[in-house]
Amino acid sequence: xLPLAASGLEATLSVGQQGYSSGxxxxxxxxxxxxxxxxxxxxxxxxxxxxxxLSNATGRLTVSLAHQPEGSATLHVxxxxxxxxxxxSSTYKHGYTALGVLWTFKKAVEFGVGLDYRMETMSFxxxxxxxxxSGFSMTxxxxxxxxxxxxxxxxxxxxxxxxxxxxxxxxxxxxxxAPSLTESSSPDDAAKALAPKYQVGVYVxxxx
Numbered sequence: 494x495l496p497l498a499a500s501g502l503e504a505t506l507s508v509g510q511q512g513y514s515s516g517x518x519x520x521x522x523x524x525x526x527x528x529x530x531x532x533x534x535x536x537x538x539x540x541x542x543x544x545x546x547l548s549n550a551t552g553r554l555t556v557s558l559a560h561q562p563e564g565s566a567t568l569h570v571x572x573x574x575x576x577x578x579x580x581x582s583s584t585y586k587h588g589y590t591a592l593g594v595l596w597t598f599k600k601a602v603e604f605g606v607g608l609d610y611r612m613e614t615m616s617f618x619x620x621x622x623x624x625x626x627s628g629f630s631m632t633x634x635x636x637x638x639x640x641x642x643x644x645x646x647x648x649x650x651x652x653x654x655x656x657x658x659x660x661x662x663x664x665x666x667x668x669x670x671a672p673s674l675t676e677s678s679s680p681d682d683a684a685k686a687l688a689p690k691y692q693v694g695v696y697v698x699x700x701x
Contacts, residue, residue: 501545502701503555507663509694511537513566513585516686518674527573528631530674532585532687535566537694543595552598559609563588568617568687572629579629583620587689589613595644602649609642609665615684634680638688640669650700657700665692 513532543557568585571578595607616635623630648661671688678686 501548501553501555503541503543503545503557503659503698504701505541505543505659505696505698507537507539507541507694507696509537509663509692510534511587511689511692513587513687514671514690516671516674516683518678518683519676529571529573530568530683530687532566532568535564537561537564537692541593541696541698543593550599552596555595555597555607557591557593557595559589559591559593561589561591563614570620570631579622581620581622581629581631583618583631583633585615585617585684585687587613587615591642593644595646597648602647603661605644605646605648607644609644610639611642612639613637613688615688617680617684617687632680634682634684636681636685638671638685640667640688642667646696648696653699658697659700660695660697662695663693667691 512534515531517529519527539559539561541557541559543555545553545555547554563586566585568583571580589611591609591611593607593609595605597603597605614637617633619633621630642665644665646661646663648659651658667690671686674686
């Protein structure tokens with residue numbers, strides 16, 4: 494295993510795909526139509542700055558601060574009334590800031606397991622497909638939530654000009670499910686119900 498630099502600082506840039514929750518609700522009587530929400534997977538980019546607070550022969554414990562700027566995904570909304578189905582598309586947006594902790598086992602190929610506490614924001618735009626009196630419209634919604642996420646990664650380190658270059662892959666999973674939609678759910682509730690449930694990606698960075 495390559496030795497860590499004395500300061501134990503690490504800065505990484507990640508890119509990958511994230512998948513979202515889906516949801517549906519029924520507008521109560523006397524209307525009684527069903528509305529379904531589903532967002533496509535989307536590309537994310539985030540940055541993370543970490544610091545080793547403990548390092549021994551087995552591994553190291555790193556605390557970190559991460560930020561993922563708001564990204565967007567295509568949101569598909571279907572309205573079903575009897576045998577009539579009407580669809581429209583909108584834009585779902587999501588981003589977060591997180592505090593994390595990760596234990597990395599010191600091997601030729603490193604393996605890490607950790608937790609994030611992610612403070613997430615999410616929203617979707619208003620949309621309409623009404624033409625000639627048919628179709629439907631929806632208002633936009635926005636919300637925020639804080640959830641724990643599990644992180645698993647593997648990485649390889651290479652010495653570069655007195656520092657260490659790191660390249661790896663990571664998967665993360667929400668440990669708290671997004672809330673379900675009900676008849677009384679608002680557009681803001683719908684935004685929260687569609688919150689991401691997993692991420693998979695690759696990252697590169699340096700230890701200093």
